[in-house]
Amino acid sequence: MSSSAKEVENLIAQEYTQGFVTDIEVETFPPGLDEEVIAKLSKIKNEPEFMLEYRLKAFRHWQTMKDPDWAQLNIEPIDYQAISYYSAPKKDSDKPQSLDEVDPELLDTYKKLGIPLDEQERLAGVAVDAVFDSVSVATTFKGKLKDAGVIFCPISEALQEYPELVKQYLGTVVPEGDNFFAALNAAVFTDGSFVYIPKGVRCPMELSTYFRINAANTGQFERTLIIADEDSHVSYLEGCTAPMRDENQLHAAVVELVAMKNAEIKYSTVQNWYPGDENGVGGIYNFVTKRAECRGDNAKVSWTQVETGSAITWKYPSCVLLGDNSVGEFYSVALTNNYQQADTGTKMIHIGKNTKSTIISKGISAGKAQNTYRGLVKVGKGAENARNYTQCDSLLVGDRCGAHTFPYVEVKTPSAQVEHEATTSKISEDQLFFCQQRGLSAEDAVSMIVNGFCKEVFKELPMEFAVEAQALLGISLEGSVG
Amino acid sequence: MLKIENLHVSVGDKPILKGLNLEINAGEVHAIMGPNGAGKSTLSHVLSGKPGYNITEGKVTYMGQDLLDMDPEIRAREGVFLAFQYPVEIPGVSNIYMLKAALNSIRKHHGLDEVDAMDFLTMVKDKIKLLEMDEKFLYRAVNEGFSGGEKKRNEILQAAILEPKMCILDETDSGLDIDALKVVAEGVNSLRSTERSFLMITHYQRLLDYIKPDIVHVLADGQIVKSGGPELALELEAKGYQWVEGQAA
Numbered sequence: 001m002s003s004s005a006k007e008v009e010n011l012i013a014q015e016y017t018q019g020f021v022t023d024i025e026v027e028t029f030p031p032g033l034d035e036e037v038i039a040k041l042s043k044i045k046n047e048p049e050f051m052l053e054y055r056l057k058a059f060r061h062w063q064t065m066k067d068p069d070w071a072q073l074n075i076e077p078i079d080y081q082a083i084s085y086y087s088a089p090k091k092d093s094d095k096p097q098s099l100d101e102v103d104p105e106l107l108d109t110y111k112k113l114g115i116p117l118d119e120q121e122r123l124a125g126v127a128v129d130a131v132f133d134s135v136s137v138a139t140t141f142k143g144k145l146k147d148a149g150v151i152f153c154p155i156s157e158a159l160q161e162y163p164e165l166v167k168q169y170l171g172t173v174v175p176e177g178d179n180f181f182a183a184l185n186a187a188v189f190t191d192g193s194f195v196y197i198p199k200g201v202r203c204p205m206e207l208s209t210y211f212r213i214n215a216a217n218t219g220q221f222e223r224t225l226i227i228a229d230e231d232s233h234v235s236y237l238e239g240c241t242a243p244m245r246d247e248n249q250l251h252a253a254v255v256e257l258v259a260m261k262n263a264e265i266k267y268s269t270v271q272n273w274y275p276g277d278e279n280g281v282g283g284i285y286n287f288v289t290k291r292a293e294c295r296g297d298n299a300k301v302s303w304t305q306v307e308t309g310s311a312i313t314w315k316y317p318s319c320v321l322l323g324d325n326s327v328g329e330f331y332s333v334a335l336t337n338n339y340q341q342a343d344t345g346t347k348m349i350h351i352g353k354n355t356k357s358t359i360i361s362k363g364i365s366a367g368k369a370q371n372t373y374r375g376l377v378k379v380g381k382g383a384e385n386a387r388n389y390t391q392c393d394s395l396l397v398g399d400r401c402g403a404h405t406f407p408y409v410e411v412k413t414p415s416a417q418v419e420h421e422a423t424t425s426k427i428s429e430d431q432l433f434f435c436q437q438r439g440l441s442a443e444d445a446v447s448m449i450v451n452g453f454c455k456e457v458f459k460e461l462p463m464e465f466a467v468e469a470q471a472l473l474g475i476s477l478e479g480s481v482g
Numbered sequence: 483m484l485k486i487e488n489l490h491v492s493v494g495d496k497p498i499l500k501g502l503n504l505e506i507n508a509g510e511v512h513a514i515m516g517p518n519g520a521g522k523s524t525l526s527h528v529l530s531g532k533p534g535y536n537i538t539e540g541k542v543t544y545m546g547q548d549l550l551d552m553d554p555e556i557r558a559r560e561g562v563f564l565a566f567q568y569p570v571e572i573p574g575v576s577n578i579y580m581l582k583a584a585l586n587s588i589r590k591h592h593g594l595d596e597v598d599a600m601d602f603l604t605m606v607k608d609k610i611k612l613l614e615m616d617e618k619f620l621y622r623a624v625n626e627g628f629s630g631g632e633k634k635r636n637e638i639l640q641a642a643i644l645e646p647k648m649c650i651l652d653e654t655d656s657g658l659d660i661d662a663l664k665v666v667a668e669g670v671n672s673l674r675s676t677e678r679s680f681l682m683i684t685h686y687q688r689l690l691d692y693i694k695p696d697i698v699h700v701l702a703d704g705q706i707v708k709s710g711g712p713e714l715a716l717e718l719e720a721k722g723y724q725w726v727e728g729q730a731a
Binding site for chain 2: 430448451453455
């Protein structure tokens with residue numbers, strides 16, 4: 001074996017660095033789901049009455065629905081009665097008010113994840129709402145945000161403090177019966193983030209949430225709701241990791257964004273859930289519904305995602321462009337290695353006049369992975385002069401992986417302009433050899449070439465995320481050449 | 483510096499190099515000329531470690547080490563540089579980024595710290611002038627949309643920055659007009675030193691007017707059939723390759 005092949009072997013042997021389990025006391029529901037479980041969950045969280053009704057309506061709707069099977073994915077049947085729908089650190093009777101009160105083991109977990117809260121507090125203006133399993137344990141920078149009038153808190157807390165605000169917007173972008181996983185989420189979601197930016201306010205810092213699944217056999221169903229009122233601006237970052245387990249775990253989140261007149265929301269995700277091992281055992285099922293509505297004129301929503309984790313990703317962050325001149329953007333890097341599968345893309349629904357959307361999708365497939373882009377551009381009758389530009393590029397590493405592209409276009413307005421460009425390429429032996437001849441290892445060369453391929457998307461990420469995303473691509477590609 | 487002994491190389495079952503011997507000392511410039519299919523490019527690929535060649539016999543010693551046992555990137559870090567006949571394009575990766583990554587991997591190999599970003603930029607800007615290249619080239623993707631001449635200049639720029647010990651130039655003159663050839667040759671000449679050796683592979687004597695070799699070899703049918711001073715190249719130009727091929731047989 002040549003020494004570079006050995007290096008590659010060693011890299012493959014490296015374990016998923018975030019695959020540790022935190023040993024702390026938790027309160028967990030027995031597996032199973034019925035109306036009683038939902039009532040218990042709602043009670044534990046001391047929710048207002050309307051929430052229980054909302055959850056039960058969603059649950060009843062969900063029971064009439066079937067798992068979607070149209071994606072280019074191979075999914076083992078999921079037993080929804082074998083999942084526990086609630087898990088939280090036991091000490092939640094007395095919620096921590098500051099970091100001092102947080103279980104030190106938990107803080108240690110965050111340190112391993114590379115997001116030491118105590119340090120992050122000092123870091124340049126990033127407020128972190130950390131979600132550990134189902135309950136938010138620490139929320140920082142609240143004071144500073146409060147001064148600006150910004151609400152940034154766990155959604156469970158928002159239900160206590162601002163029930164009317166939540167009621168007004170929850171489920172208005174993604175209705176409780178929208179799709180199978182969204183309905184399940186509406187019935188059982190336990191926590192997530194709530195953001196409200198008042199009129200005319202530019203959020204003084206980037207908002208950031210790290211989610212983490214810890215307890216075994218628990219699904220994580222987080223719910224995020226972001227409302228940017230007129231003339232406001234917010235940038236929200238979301239990062240995800242999960243410990244390594246042999247069983248598949250379900251993650252079915254819903255994210256709703258509402259952008260009013262002249263408001264702008266930038267939502268960035270770096271998703272690194274456990275992808276399963278090199279034989280395709282274990283890993284997270286990441287079935288997520290993300291949708292934004294540009295409700296007012298000149299509103300703008302931008303989704304940027306870097307998806308490197310999860311055994312299966314099923315996710316289509318979308319924009320409904322209701323307001324005239326509103327803008328939707330989708331920048332995506334989806335990388336699959338080993339046996340990972342991804343079916344991801346976006347939907348841009350043009351309803352208002354002069355609405356504009358841009359889709360830049362970069363799919364990278366290595367190992368035996370399958371990577372699918374699926375996108376819908378729909379221009380309604382009244383959407384005069386709507387414009388869309390779609391660029392969809394696939395890069396293959398090796399010859400055992402696959403890339404697929406399914407663009408759907410529906411246009412009902414003659415004045416609309418829709419452009420679609422797509423390419424598929426492969427990292428060539430010549431490129432690899434050239435880089436090696438300049439002194440780079442094969443791994444570094446692949447990482448550099450892939451990063452170059454993703455450049456257009458990375459430049460949309462906030463600085464600190466862009467650096468993390470580049471590093472993540474390198475790690476995720478380990479073992480892809482050799 | 484480099485010693486090739488009885489080197490036999492095949493591609494598939496087809497023998498290309500058939501017992502090649504060559505020794506290059508530090509500071510020397512050697513030219514290898516020969517007709518199409520003689521094995522010139524094979525030699526450059528085998529020395530730099532390109533996959534796809536079977537070495538059936540012989541050995542290559544570089545700075546006292548077994549060169550053929552090293553991975554391509556290790557050879558590069560130890561100072562073996564190949565200026566490609568057909569430089570590849572790497573979309574999205576800027577020239578300067580690639581150069582810095584390459585230089586740092588070489589420095590790391592020698593136990594040195596990564597180069598300081600400002601120092602690096604100053605150095606690169608210095609060297610780029612030498613090759614009469616626009617600074618804009620630094621920020622363009624590696625070789626993407628470059629003309630033939632620009633690609634070749636870019637190869638020499640890389641050599642100038644990575645400062646190899648053993649420089650192999652594979653048909654660096656091909657595809658160059660006379661002005662570009664002069665610039666590239668000047669770039670190469672500026673790299674000549676008592677510690678750096680060159681192996682130039684070329685079809686034509688023309689390049690040797692600008693880069694004066696110490697020794698000229700003629701490669702035919704997988705072997706060096708004749709070696710001599712610069713005058714050999716002129717003789718070859720006058721008499722054609724049939725002259726040496728006749729001698730080999």
